[in-house]
Amino acid sequence: MSTTTPQSPAAPAATAPGSVGVVTPQKAVFDAPITLSAGVTLPRFELVYETYGTLNATASNAVLVCHALSGSHHVAGVYADDPKSLGWWDNLVGPGKPLDTDKFFVVGVNNLGGCYGSTGPMSTNPATGKPYGADFPVVTVEDWVEAQARLADRLGIGTWAAVVGGSLGGMQALHWTVAHPERVRHALVIASAPQLSTQNIAFNEVARQAILTDPDFHGGHYYEHGVVPVRGLRLARMVGHITYLSDDQMGEKFGRELKNGELQYSYDAEFQIESYLRYQGDKFTRYFDANTYLITTKALDYFDPARNCGGDLRAALAPAKAGFLVVSFTTDWRFSPERSREIVYALVHNDRDVTYAEVDCNFGHDSFLLDDPQYHDVVRAYVDNIAV
Amino acid sequence: MSTTTPQSPAAPAATAPGSVGVVTPQKAVFDAPITLSAGVTLPRFELVYETYGTLNATASNAVLVCHALSGSHHVAGVYADDPKSLGWWDNLVGPGKPLDTDKFFVVGVNNLGGCYGSTGPMSTNPATGKPYGADFPVVTVEDWVEAQARLADRLGIGTWAAVVGGSLGGMQALHWTVAHPERVRHALVIASAPQLSTQNIAFNEVARQAILTDPDFHGGHYYEHGVVPVRGLRLARMVGHITYLSDDQMGEKFGRELKNGELQYSYDAEFQIESYLRYQGDKFTRYFDANTYLITTKALDYFDPARNCGGDLRAALAPAKAGFLVVSFTTDWRFSPERSREIVYALVHNDRDVTYAEVDCNFGHDSFLLDDPQYHDVVRAYVDNIAV
Numbered sequence: 001m002s003t004t005t006p007q008s009p010a011a012p013a014a015t016a017p018g019s020v021g022v023v024t025p026q027k028a029v030f031d032a033p034i035t036l037s038a039g040v041t042l043p044r045f046e047l048v049y050e051t052y053g054t055l056n057a058t059a060s061n062a063v064l065v066c067h068a069l070s071g072s073h074h075v076a077g078v079y080a081d082d083p084k085s086l087g088w089w090d091n092l093v094g095p096g097k098p099l100d101t102d103k104f105f106v107v108g109v110n111n112l113g114g115c116y117g118s119t120g121p122m123s124t125n126p127a128t129g130k131p132y133g134a135d136f137p138v139v140t141v142e143d144w145v146e147a148q149a150r151l152a153d154r155l156g157i158g159t160w161a162a163v164v165g166g167s168l169g170g171m172q173a174l175h176w177t178v179a180h181p182e183r184v185r186h187a188l189v190i191a192s193a194p195q196l197s198t199q200n201i202a203f204n205e206v207a208r209q210a211i212l213t214d215p216d217f218h219g220g221h222y223y224e225h226g227v228v229p230v231r232g233l234r235l236a237r238m239v240g241h242i243t244y245l246s247d248d249q250m251g252e253k254f255g256r257e258l259k260n261g262e263l264q265y266s267y268d269a270e271f272q273i274e275s276y277l278r279y280q281g282d283k284f285t286r287y288f289d290a291n292t293y294l295i296t297t298k299a300l301d302y303f304d305p306a307r308n309c310g311g312d313l314r315a316a317l318a319p320a321k322a323g324f325l326v327v328s329f330t331t332d333w334r335f336s337p338e339r340s341r342e343i344v345y346a347l348v349h350n351d352r353d354v355t356y357a358e359v360d361c362n363f364g365h366d367s368f369l370l371d372d373p374q375y376h377d378v379v380r381a382y383v384d385n386i387a388v
Numbered sequence: 389m390s391t392t393t394p395q396s397p398a399a400p401a402a403t404a405p406g407s408v409g410v411v412t413p414q415k416a417v418f419d420a421p422i423t424l425s426a427g428v429t430l431p432r433f434e435l436v437y438e439t440y441g442t443l444n445a446t447a448s449n450a451v452l453v454c455h456a457l458s459g460s461h462h463v464a465g466v467y468a469d470d471p472k473s474l475g476w477w478d479n480l481v482g483p484g485k486p487l488d489t490d491k492f493f494v495v496g497v498n499n500l501g502g503c504y505g506s507t508g509p510m511s512t513n514p515a516t517g518k519p520y521g522a523d524f525p526v527v528t529v530e531d532w533v534e535a536q537a538r539l540a541d542r543l544g545i546g547t548w549a550a551v552v553g554g555s556l557g558g559m560q561a562l563h564w565t566v567a568h569p570e571r572v573r574h575a576l577v578i579a580s581a582p583q584l585s586t587q588n589i590a591f592n593e594v595a596r597q598a599i600l601t602d603p604d605f606h607g608g609h610y611y612e613h614g615v616v617p618v619r620g621l622r623l624a625r626m627v628g629h630i631t632y633l634s635d636d637q638m639g640e641k642f643g644r645e646l647k648n649g650e651l652q653y654s655y656d657a658e659f660q661i662e663s664y665l666r667y668q669g670d671k672f673t674r675y676f677d678a679n680t681y682l683i684t685t686k687a688l689d690y691f692d693p694a695r696n697c698g699g700d701l702r703a704a705l706a707p708a709k710a711g712f713l714v715v716s717f718t719t720d721w722r723f724s725p726e727r728s729r730e731i732v733y734a735l736v737h738n739d740r741d742v743t744y745a746e747v748d749c750n751f752g753h754d755s756f757l758l759d760d761p762q763y764h765d766v767v768r769a770y771v772d773n774i775a776v
Binding site: 215250 | 425426427461526583584585586587589590591593594596597598600601602603619621623626627629630635638639641642644651653654655657659661665666669678682686689690692755
């Protein structure tokens with residue numbers, strides 16, 4: 001079942017110790033229809049995924065990594081044709097790394113509604129023969145978990161040793177434990193929250209309005225017009241980036257430094273932070289799809305396991321049987337430690353086994369993606385104790 | 389010198405106790421050129437202003453109120469033709485109010501570059517006969533204070549009893565004390581900061597990019613095209629609003645409430661916070677000018693009295709001779725109490741008389757505009773001790 005291609009000498013980054021090497025994405029086609037939370041049924045769908053390590057004989061060593069807003073199935077390693085294409089969590093996943101692929105069979109999957117190959121707005125709508133565009137339904141964390149469960153079936157994985165995710169990925173890990181309690185032995189919920197705060201929704205709404213009001217959005221059918229709502233997607237990413245970084249880190253990294261050393265009295269980028277945000281925004285528009293961005297922010301806004309339990313998170317998490325590692329970062333103001341503690345309290349009240357770490361890291365919400373020693377030590381220590 | 393029109397029975401709000409009543413804006417024309425920080429000289433300029441109360445014989449009771457990003461000269465009272473046109477600080481300024489117009493002669497002025505009647509982007513550029521538009525130079529807090537000083541001369545005010553402002557208005561009050569130390573007896577610096585943080589600049593940059601990339605911006609010459617960059621200005625206001633409110637207040641006021649009680653799986657406004665932000669954004673585009681918004685965010689970004697003192701705020705504030713009231717609000721994350729304390733420390737080190745109040749108020753940055761009893765008591769107590 002392992003699909004990891006052997007390390008290739010053509011890709012230097014892949015040959016580094018701890019790398020899973022050159023990897024190749026795979027596609028799973030599901031011909032059984034799936035009915036989404038929005039009430040829409042997709043007659044068939046595809047999921048693009050990657051795997052690292054080897055599934056053992058009893059399939060007891062499988063770990064699912066769930067991606068966040070702009071992530072993908074490409075969690076670790078590099079592609080043969082692009083040595084710079086390092087997976088987004090390559091620092092965490094690999095032989096000898098905290099999520100050790102010598103021990104575990106790790107699966108990364110691009111979620112439904114995504115723009116990296118799984119069925120989404122860019123896919124052909126069988127009803128019209130044209131890309132879904134805005135006709136692709138809003139999907140939810142629940143939908144993603146359902147699709148991931150079908151992938152697990154396909155891969156012969158009855159129970160995950162662990163489901164792991166940061167941010168929106170952590171929400172998926174959390175939902176796995178209540179939707180399929182028998183299929184998850186451990187959940188690693190990192191830099192996440194039991195639901196978005198009002199302010200979180202507000203930032204998402206600004207991002208969505210930037211895209212929706214871009215004249216090049218064309219009601220979501222911009223593919224047919226041969227354009228991309230670059231302006232809106234760029235603004236969405238810029239405002240997002242502010243929330244991913246801590247105020248302190250931004251101050252330390254960019255301060256009030258001027259690009260040219262003196263004030264220009266113009267609207268060109270003159271503070272370093274302006275250049276940084278514009279660069280990040282521009283870059284994003286070259287690889288991410290605006291409809292997927294809209295869908296994914298909605299999935300974030302909607303996630304709220306306590307909604308159907310009168311706001312009682314403890315009741316909402318009662319079905320969970322997994323052991324939990326919950327990690328938060330002190331400078332994360334998007335999903336603050338307080339939000340992680342809400343999850344911890346609910347689980348502890350339910351007599352679940354919970355390890356909680358509040359990591360002192362200066363990089364805000366983005367900390368979960370970074371190679372912070374304390375953070376990685378915590379993950380390693382927890383994961384090392386998972387029996388396979 | 390007083391220009392306050394007597395209370396009119398036609399305007400009920402104006403007849404309320406403590407109201408300055410119906411007011412009429414005035415215009416001061418300055419034919420002497422003014423050279424701005426950007427190096428541009430305006431051959432002439434106009435300032436629109438209002439006054440409340442009566443200037444006493446020795447002109448010792450004059451108070452200047454400086455406005456913030458979207459404020460104006462219309463600080464208190466109402467206009468005869470619009471009973472809803474309450475001044476933006478009417479709760480603070482009036483007979484018997486904390487800034488008591490029975491004692492003080494209060495002046496509100498629309499700043500250069502503004503869109504309420506003072507010379508700005510909407511004014512006719514004498515060089516072209518057309519609106520300045522984007523050709524109106526970026527202005528600075530220093531420029532505003534220089535223009536305000538000329539207005540003081542015109543009004544016969546040698547020394548202000550106090551210069552008062554919140555947020556960007558507080559920056560003007562602070563600059564008055566170092567630019568014209570002999571002309572300011574007291575400065576009230578409320579919900580302000582000695583300079584923007586990197587994050588503050590980042591949010592301003594998102595707002596600017598929203599406007600600058602709106603196809604209807606036309607390089608700032610949209611007046612000639614008969615359009616307004618509504619999309620950009622709306623987004624700018626939406627992201628601004630998030631930073632004006634506290635996370636807690638937003639949560640308490642809007643929570644995760646759904647407009648229709650259930651999820652819609654669409655991009656219509658469904659959470660209450662979405663409706664609120666859209667409403668605020670839409671409203672703003674009907675009365676505020678996009679070029680003025682750009683200019684004013686630049687004035688915010690540029691303000692940094694310590695820039696020419698190697699970052700030493702104490703040295704930068706050394707010329708100040710005024711007494712100070714510095715007020716911050718516990719839930720203000722735009723200009724947090726920490727930023728106010730930087731001002732206080734610098735002034736205390738300079739042996740200035742400083743009163744500092746950190747007001748426990750739940751309304752974030754917007755607290756400075758609200759009628760919070762503790763806050764108003766602090767202002768009243770300080771102002772009552774100002775001799776006239």
